[in-house]
Amino acid sequence: MMETAGGEPDDGTAELLDRPLPDGVRRRVVQIVSDGFGGLTVAELPTQLRQYARFAPNRRAKFAGNAMAAALETDPLFRQRIAEKLRETQPELSGALDSATPPPAADPLDVAAAAYVLRPAGWVKLVTAAGEEAQRADAERAEEENRAELERLRAELAAARGQVRSETERLRTELDAARKEAESLHRKLRGALSDVKRGEAALRKLQGETDVVRAESQAQVSAAESESRRLKARLAEAEAALEASRKAAREGRSVEDMRVRLLLDTVLDAAQGLRRELALPPVSVRPAETVEAVEPGRMTPKDIAARALSENDPAILDQLLALPQAHLVVDGYNVTKTGYPQMPLEKQRLRLLGQLSQLAAQTGAEVTCVFDGAELAAPVLLAPPRGVRVLFSKPGVTADELIRQLVRAEPPGRPVIVASTDREVADGIAKAGARPVASAVLLKRFTRG
Numbered sequence: 001m002m003e004t005a006g007g008e009p010d011d012g013t014a015e016l017l018d019r020p021l022p023d024g025v026r027r028r029v030v031q032i033v034s035d036g037f038g039g040l041t042v043a044e045l046p047t048q049l050r051q052y053a054r055f056a057p058n059r060r061a062k063f064a065g066n067a068m069a070a071a072l073e074t075d076p077l078f079r080q081r082i083a084e085k086l087r088e089t090q091p092e093l094s095g096a097l098d099s100a101t102p103p104p105a106a107d108p109l110d111v112a113a114a115a116y117v118l119r120p121a122g123w124v125k126l127v128t129a130a131g132e133e134a135q136r137a138d139a140e141r142a143e144e145e146n147r148a149e150l151e152r153l154r155a156e157l158a159a160a161r162g163q164v165r166s167e168t169e170r171l172r173t174e175l176d177a178a179r180k181e182a183e184s185l186h187r188k189l190r191g192a193l194s195d196v197k198r199g200e201a202a203l204r205k206l207q208g209e210t211d212v213v214r215a216e217s218q219a220q221v222s223a224a225e226s227e228s229r230r231l232k233a234r235l236a237e238a239e240a241a242l243e244a245s246r247k248a249a250r251e252g253r254s255v256e257d258m259r260v261r262l263l264l265d266t267v268l269d270a271a272q273g274l275r276r277e278l279a280l281p282p283v284s285v286r287p288a289e290t291v292e293a294v295e296p297g298r299m300t301p302k303d304i305a306a307r308a309l310s311e312n313d314p315a316i317l318d319q320l321l322a323l324p325q326a327h328l329v330v331d332g333y334n335v336t337k338t339g340y341p342q343m344p345l346e347k348q349r350l351r352l353l354g355q356l357s358q359l360a361a362q363t364g365a366e367v368t369c370v371f372d373g374a375e376l377a378a379p380v381l382l383a384p385p386r387g388v389r390v391l392f393s394k395p396g397v398t399a400d401e402l403i404r405q406l407v408r409a410e411p412p413g414r415p416v417i418v419a420s421t422d423r424e425v426a427d428g429i430a431k432a433g434a435r436p437v438a439s440a441v442l443l444k445r446f447t448r449g
Contacts, residue, residue, distance in 0.1 A: 021116070022135075025127055026069065028113030033068040034061040036085030046071045046078050072117070083118050094118060102126065262325070263411035269324030314445035317437055321363040323415040329406055329434075330356060330442065331399060331420035332371040338421055338439040339446075353385050355446045360387030368406060372399035400425045407432045 021029065034057045037045075042053050049071055052064040060068075072079050087094040093106065097120045102111045108129065115123035310316075321328060336348035343351070353369060360367040366389075373392040384390040393402045403418060407429045410416050416434040419442040420426060426436035 021069075021127065022109075022112075024109045025112045025116065028109050029072065029116050030061050030065045030068055032086055032113055032117055033072055033082050034058075034064075035089065036082045037068070039085050040081055044078075044081055046075050049078075079117065079119070086114060086117055090114065097123075097126075259411040263413050266325040266411075266414045312438065312441055312444070314441055314448055317417070317441055317445050318363070320415065320417045320435060320437070321359075321365040326363075326365040326415045326417065327410065328359075328365050328367045329403055329416065329418045329429075330367070330369045331403060331418070331422060331425060331439070332369050333399065334420045334422055334425075335439040335442055339443040349382070353382075353388055353390065356388045357385035359445065370399050370402050370406070373397075400428075404428050404432065407434045410434075 037049070037052070037060060038057065042050050045053060048067055049064065052060050052067070055063065072082065093103070093110070093114050097111070097115055097118055102115075112127045112129070115126040320326060330352070332349065332352060333345075336343075336345075336352050340348060340351065349371065356367050356369055359365075367387060368389040368391060370391050370393070373394060382390070391402060391406075393399050400422060403420070403425060407416055407418065410433075412433055416429075417437055418425065418429045418434050419437050419439055421439045430436055
């Protein structure tokens with residue numbers, strides 16, 4: 001080793017490189033680190049390089065090149081270990097650099113890379129010289145390539161000039177032939193123009209005769225079309241009248257007739273049921289019986305109020321469903337999420353529909369269960385249970401709106417009961433004449449069996 005003026009050994013570590021490593025030298029340095037990398041244990045590697053310990057040398061150089069170069073520059077102990085591996089694999093080059101006599105025949109990039117790793121005295125000059133040598137080599141190679149490209153372009157230019165000359169001669173020959181052919185065509189064209197003029201005169205005469213015939217034909221066609229339209233209009237009127245008569249005979253009655261008939265059935269059933277329940281005697285009411293008073297043995301209004309059922313008593317639902325032509329409309333998800341919200345939606349629907357089927361069989365009432373279609377990711381395929389109509393709201397329509405539509409579709413006077421805890425639904429259907437019942441009351445009715 002060389003010594004400094006103070007007598008201390010100079011191992012090159014005090015030297016600093018004042019410019020970035022040339023690209024060629026950097027690639028050789030990364031390859032040296034990658035080759036020596038595999039001979040070190042994981043504990044001997046810097047922390048940031050341990051994740052690449054099992055990589056193959058080429059793959060390690062590709063993915064960890066920047067990290068290895070940075071570690072070599074900042075971690076003296078790691079650089080010393082890589083230098084020891086380099087001395088083992090390239091002892092001649094390492095010894096020559098230690099003795100400050102790099103082999104003249106060696107590749108300057110290899111010498112510079114080894115000097116950068118070993119850091120002998122004067123290594124900065126070797127790296128700088130290698131970079132300058134690489135730049136000179138690149139410049140000479142570029143100049144040689146430019147010279148070859150110039151020669152190639154000159155050859156192409158000479159060939160292009162010769163081709164242009166031959167193409168020019170060919171075009172001149174073709175031009176002379178084209179001129180002669182054009183003169184011949186001009187003569188033929190003059191003769192053809194004379195024939196065209198004679199033909200145009202004959203055509204104008206023929207067109208005049210054709211116009212007269214066309215006008216007569218158009219008049220006849222217009223008259224025929226007018227008659228055809230008149231006949232078609234009469235035929236359409238006759239078909240419309242026939243279809244209307246067929247439709248009237250087929251339907252028998254309109255939607256309003258159906259609603260009036262349903263209301264009439266409801267009133268008649270209610271009257272007959274009331275007559276049976278009250279056991280009205282076949283006598284007329286006496287005038288004295290119209291005076292309000294309390295007779296012995298009869299309940300007073302106070303007694304009747306004491307015997308009134310609570311709003312949460314499921315017996316109220318039984319009384320409502322016992323009315324003639326009663327229709328129970330159920331807000332499906334409102335009931336299921338009140339009674340068993342922890343279950344999946346599919347199981348909630350199946351459980352509720354099974355319970356409603358039993359209720360319909362017990363009471364004989366019409367039952368409609370409405371579910372919100374917005375809750376569904378896809379259309380539901382299910383077989384409605386016996387006695388229960390199952391409806392899902394369309395896209396953009398909530399179950400609440402569908403329930404209100406069902407209530408409005410019923411004729412006034414028919415007993416319609418809606419099971420829902422939704423206050424907005426209850427207020428809306430109450431205004432339409434339906435009877436709201438809390439979901440908890442329906443659930444209590446289910447548990448009672």
